[in-house]
Amino acid sequence: MDEKMKDMELIVFTIINKGGNAKGLAYEAIAEAEKGNFNHAEALLKEADAELKEAHKVQTSLIQDEARGKKQDITVLFVHAQDHLMTSIEVRNLAEVFIRNSRRIEKLEKALALKDNGDE
16 A cells, blocks of 8 residues: 555544544533533533544645645545544534523423422
8 A cells, every 4th residue: 555545544534533533522412411411511512623623624634735736536435534524513513402402401391390399
């Protein structure tokens, strides 16, 4: 395997790794929010953002290289990495919505509990 191919594999696996880490952290954030641990959920989202930022740096480097005329061979593995990163970004964004909704649900549950206690 030539050096160019090894470099591309490293880039691809970095994108997959960072994207996968971000996706896992986003799912953890959702789980923490469902338990009412909103500060921890927010911290996990920040960790996910850091992972996504690193993956995006790698991706941006590839785009800049191509814009300069340095073409890359598009492999199935590269397409997979791009797909993995895109879905990780989407899961992270949806996690934010889930966390926001978990906050609303908790607030409503507390309000209902107060109302029920006041009716007795």
